[in-house]
Amino acid sequence: MNENYYAVLMAGGVGSRFWPVSTVQFPKQFHDMLGTGETLIQKTFSRLSKLIPKENILVLTNDIYNDLVLEQLPDLSPEQMVLEPAMRNTAPCILYATLKIKKLNPNAVMVVAPSDHWIEDEDAFLDNVQKAFDCALKQEVLMTLGIQPTFPNTGYGYIEYNKQDTNLIKKVSQFREKPDYKTAKEFLNSGNFLWNAGIFIWTVESVLNAFVKFQPKMYELFDAGYEHYNNPEEKEFIEGNYVKADNISIDYALMENAENVYVLPASFDWNDLGTWGSLHEKLGKDENNNAVVNARVFLENATNNIIRTDSDKTVVIDGLDNYIVVDRDDILLIYPKEKEQEIKKITAIVTKNQ
Known part of the structure; x- marks a missing residue:
């Protein structure tokens, strides 16, 4: 080299x-x-x-x-x-x-x-x-x-x-x-x-x-x-x-x-992996365009979602389209993907009130 x-x-x-x-x-x-x-x-x-x-x-x-x-x-x-x-x-x-x-x-x-x-x-x-x-x-x-x-x-x-x-x-x-x-x-x-x-x-x-x-x-x-x-x-x-x-x-x-x-x-x-939506683009997806990281999922009428949890958590979803679902420690985020740019603002509010 x-x-x-x-x-x-x-x-x-x-x-x-x-x-x-x-x-x-x-x-x-x-x-x-x-x-x-x-x-x-x-x-x-x-x-x-x-x-x-x-x-x-x-x-x-x-x-x-x-x-x-x-x-x-x-x-x-x-x-x-x-x-x-x-x-x-x-x-x-x-x-x-x-x-x-x-x-x-x-x-x-x-x-x-x-x-x-x-x-x-x-x-x-x-x-x-x-x-x-x-x-x-x-x-x-x-x-x-x-x-x-x-x-x-x-x-x-x-x-x-x-x-x-x-x-x-x-x-x-x-x-x-x-x-x-x-x-x-x-x-x-x-x-x-x-x-x-x-x-x-x-x-x-x-x-x-x-x-x-x-x-x-x-x-x-x-x-x-x-x-x-x-x-x-x-x-x-x-x-x-x-x-x-x-x-x-x-x-x-x-x-x-x-x-x-x-x-x-x-x-x-x-x-640039700047948002959950950009991550969704790069992950493998099921036939309904859902991307899953770590979780075990049971999905009904669920499309275009990204679902991420800590290892091996079971997630059951029915009737959700184009959402971010993230579970980590003591926080669960369920948020519309189309509003993902607002997560930064939400983070500041939640962190301040914790």
């Missing part, structure tokens, strides 16, 4: 739309959401370790999940953990991780990827990452993988590229915010829009140059601790300074400002 290849797994999210399975104490990336015997972060680590040396994979997460990550990824050493003492969105933590990698290997090329996404064809994914690595090593670019849209999704951001661009890797024209349904249909019909999956590839040098140019204060803040990184005094520096960073995403901080942004249209099937 190439010793210059690195990865940063983003594993700090809470996944509140997957409540009551995903909680602040135990988010969705640490669950076996697909019933495969592996948690989402385990699947992601395994996938990337086919291309990237295991010792070069860093996990970026909140410090409250440190023990959970090390328990689920026994091949990881504590030194590979990049711990956020405060939530500051994706730009500060990516900069922090990049400076740590630079100190280890200034010639590194890296992929930044979410730890909780579903990817069907892992070989195609690795081939795409390899192509992006090759491009990033040849020229100073900020690369991303864009997903071919299959329907007018209003829950994703979009990446627009020039229609006349016939190259495999395309120059990005602009990033577009999550659209309404009419606009999403227009994007789909245009043929030159891709879903933004939040997967980025660049050399350490390229992305740090972009931070210097577009986020100079943030760069100065983190670069001031460079001598401490990968040393015992790193923790004290980060705990004292991380909270001073702006709360901003990598898209707003760099990608929407830089001119050297390119996208490779992905050749693999992808799902």
Whole structure:
């Protein structure tokens, strides 16, 4: 394996739309959401370790999940953990991780990827990452993988590229915010829009140059601790300074400002597993389009439901269509799938009243 290849797994999210399975104490990336015997972060680590040396994979997460990550990824050493003492969105933590990698290997090329996404064809994914690595090593670019849209999704951001661009890797024209349904249909019909999956590839040098140019204060803040990184005094520096960073995403901080942004249209099937409905799409289903995880079920006049319980619970349902049924510990959720975006709001209310 190439010793210059690195990865940063983003594993700090809470996944509140997957409540009551995903909680602040135990988010969705640490669950076996697909019933495969592996948690989402385990699947992601395994996938990337086919291309990237295991010792070069860093996990970026909140410090409250440190023990959970090390328990689920026994091949990881504590030194590979990049711990956020405060939530500051994706730009500060990516900069922090990049400076740590630079100190280890200034010639590194890296992929930044979410730890909780579903990817069907892992070989195609690795081939795409390899192509992006090759491009990033040849020229100073900020690369991303864009997903071919299959329907007018209003829950994703979009990446627009020039229609006349016939190259495999395309120059990005602009990033577009999550659209309404009419606009999403227009994007789909245009043929030159891709879903933004939040997967980025660049050399350490390229992305740090972009931070210097577009986020100079943030760069100065983190670069001031460079001598401490990968040393015992790193923790004290980060705990004292991380909270001073702006709360901003990598898209707003760099990608929407830089001119050297390119996208490779992905050749693999992808799902961000952001909601119970998106999980329903990827699970096996019975003849009535019901998806079941763990439960033993007896179903009558039940269609288009997703049913998930702790192991081997028996669930009897009659006359339910297009619902989410989730039983975990002391919480039972029975909720219309069409209102799944509201689960995040419901979670906050229920948690506050408990």
